[in-house]
Amino acid sequence: MLGAQRRIVCMSSAFRRGLRQTLRTQENILMMNGPAQKRSKVLTVDSMNPHVKRMEYAVRGPIVIRAGEIEKEMEQGKGFPFEEVMRANIGDCHATGQKPLTFLRQVIALCTYPALLVTTDLFPADAKERARRILNDCKGHSIGSYSDSAGVEVIRKDVATYISNRDGIPCDYNDVFLSTGASDAIKIIMKLLLTGKDGDERAGVMIPIPQYPLYSATTAEYNAYQIDYYLDEDNKWALDVNELKRALNAARQHCIPRAICVINPGNPTGQVLTKQNIMDIIKFAHEEKLFIMADEVYQDNVYGSDSEFHSFKKVLHEMGPKYADQELASFMSTSKGYMGECGYRGGYCEVINLDKDVKYQLLKSISAKLCPSVSGQVAMDVVVNPPQKGEPSYDTFMKEKSFVLDTLKKKAALVTDLFNSIEGISCNPVQGAMYAFPRILLPEKACIEAKKRGQTPDSFYCFQLLEETGICVVPGSGFGQKEGTHHFRMTILPPLEKVEAVLGKFKEFHLRFLEKYK
């Protein structure tokens, strides 16, 4: 039947409809009277949405599933050559032992159970003041009521103040909307950019390779055309404008290019873009009429002594009036930084220079989802509006924040150095974010063995690493990499002493692996 249906695509639309209906009726009759009465499922892998089928998200892919299986097998008493699985696959700070920020959790607890505002002196005055201020702006004074779709107004205003202070440029809270993590906002913006057409009239979105796989998953899901541009590994993963042009020109054959996504600081690549590099990107986007989507969720995670975070907005502003019409969305999250509150799904997006009618459409498009989690919004508020000098919680907050960032900085250096000390591995400095993305030179024999097992060489390597050491990392192929190169992504999140121990085990494994397949 399906074959017949496929064959009728060249006929006129009306004729096709008629024929298809006849075929369906026949199918129904067959189903009702035929000897094989079995009614097949409505949804099968053949009949389901093909775009969803194409989505991949390696950060939670097969190797992570295997890690979970090993943990269950260990519980059941099965022996492995290690004590525990070390999950270095995902930027999940609290999962690897990072403690929540006291003040942040106090404010959320007070908003959750306002009786605590009066019945106990367990909470400092500044936490209580913040909670009261937020509750005052929630309908019915409850975080259990819906907020506006764009978020609680006072929180949006706090975000705007934070951005103004960060950049030294005014920020209008009407350009800010809160979101369910950054992922949600990225999808909301990318959705606006679609053309609603198929084939080579699809929207094209420029995505770095290597990339955070949310981007490829979202273009697949939305049937947008993914325009890969390669980051320059030999130049600390910078963006090379010639490469951007090459990628864009090649893609014009296949799509209507609409946007460029940039992740800064980089995920999985850990680079922090220079101001010059950002200027080049903005110039390119402006000339080529591309919307800029700036994933800036790691803006607090900068470790390199000669690195500094420059927001796209600030650089754009500094470039003067010629660029004053460049559309830009910047994304931020509560999940990363020093707070690592992934489970709260807090985030915001600032969109500047958006056409006012499109902004109306944007707000309409988020209204059907009602609002992002209000407790996640409260988490976002504390991030953008932390205790100020002189307030009771200031010292503790700063101590906790510095501890996290200082430790990450140490680990960033440690991991970079260690990887570069090993034969056959090279690793760009982890200047920012939470990941190392070392390149591994794999012996020919290992590649042949991988092929035999139906795995990519880097997947094969990572699976072996997991089985022998318990270290769970994500193969580079899950993020994309230049043909013929191999990488993996490892988070720098586990506690310092664990990272040190694990790197020792890693080195032994690697040398054993090289020896085995040399």
Next chain:
Amino acid sequence: MLGAQRRIVCMSSAFRRGLRQTLRTQENILMMNGPAQKRSKVLTVDSMNPHVKRMEYAVRGPIVIRAGEIEKEMEQGKGFPFEEVMRANIGDCHATGQKPLTFLRQVIALCTYPALLVTTDLFPADAKERARRILNDCKGHSIGSYSDSAGVEVIRKDVATYISNRDGIPCDYNDVFLSTGASDAIKIIMKLLLTGKDGDERAGVMIPIPQYPLYSATTAEYNAYQIDYYLDEDNKWALDVNELKRALNAARQHCIPRAICVINPGNPTGQVLTKQNIMDIIKFAHEEKLFIMADEVYQDNVYGSDSEFHSFKKVLHEMGPKYADQELASFMSTSKGYMGECGYRGGYCEVINLDKDVKYQLLKSISAKLCPSVSGQVAMDVVVNPPQKGEPSYDTFMKEKSFVLDTLKKKAALVTDLFNSIEGISCNPVQGAMYAFPRILLPEKACIEAKKRGQTPDSFYCFQLLEETGICVVPGSGFGQKEGTHHFRMTILPPLEKVEAVLGKFKEFHLRFLEKYK
């Protein structure tokens, strides 16, 4: 340029590509050298995603925007013939004064700030025990870490136990995933059902009219074909199978029908389906090979003395092995019921009889969004696992729950009776959910006046109601209604004494309106 681009759609694909590229180059040259240097936006209403443009969500539409304006104008001292705006447009319980459940908030507060587990005796032992149990199942014992994409395992198991107890049928927690409110899960399932094709090969989804506008907004956004079936107002908004057949057969000309959505108890219509009616729907869906999407978020909100909630799953099970392959997704939320925790965006979905490979795809599709808000998941846990008899919090919990449900029941009767006592209004009994959906007979002259103002007659009526009384309700046209009929949706959420007062004002307005336009 655009016109020229449009005209080339009949040419061969390669030729089209070439021509389009030439046109674009010309466009670039024009832009760079032409006298009008103005660079237009990447995103305009003309160039943006047309499917997003088609989305509508009346529950937060223009009348609600006007209500907000009035509130701001009142603050600024402008006089109105009423003291305050009564927002009866949205099912936002806490916003209209309902108090959060003490136990639910205690458990979330303890999970948020676990120091409270040891430093204070403000919390009862059972709340502490629940919090400990959930934290034990969170990575790093923090609700700030990501959960599995399907949710925290122990919470999914609690949901499964709740469903098993509700229906007296086993429920496998592997069939349950948690979601960001029910809306998120509804979109996840509908997305799977798409064909990935355009025109008359799009997926068709059957949607009740009147409907909750999330459904129409989602079909528009996904470019699915909305198959309207009309609920039978003369029969308490029941589903008439002949009408389902009519709608389906007509739609086969335009789409590939894949699913039927049913909202029970009904939104905006407030009916509770009889078991016989549900059996008829299941039979119809099974015969026609449709996936059933059962929106059962109001399962606790049943008021009619001769009404009872029957889950689709239970009825399906009772219909015997012939229907054992019927695919069904059921949606639940923390936002409704007696808890009304809208801001937490908690929800779950149970999907039964899903093809196992499709289930893998479903789980993969949600992994890129990482996980629903964990605090929302905790809220869901308390709903499905409330304090049990003998536990310290049982009495308070039951008292609070009964108070909410008893008051809603009173208001449901009050509102129904009042509307039916007014000339030109008829209202089916509010058997369940949180809404009355009365039909209003509008005089010819009012319809003419509405047309003059570019409004639908029911919008005109609701705007007048708002301006004269401060009562904010949503016109029936936002939910869909039979041609030539007019309705509005009013929530029954404001406090009893307010509802009583407001209904008096409403009656006066209505009679004045009839008088004016008779």
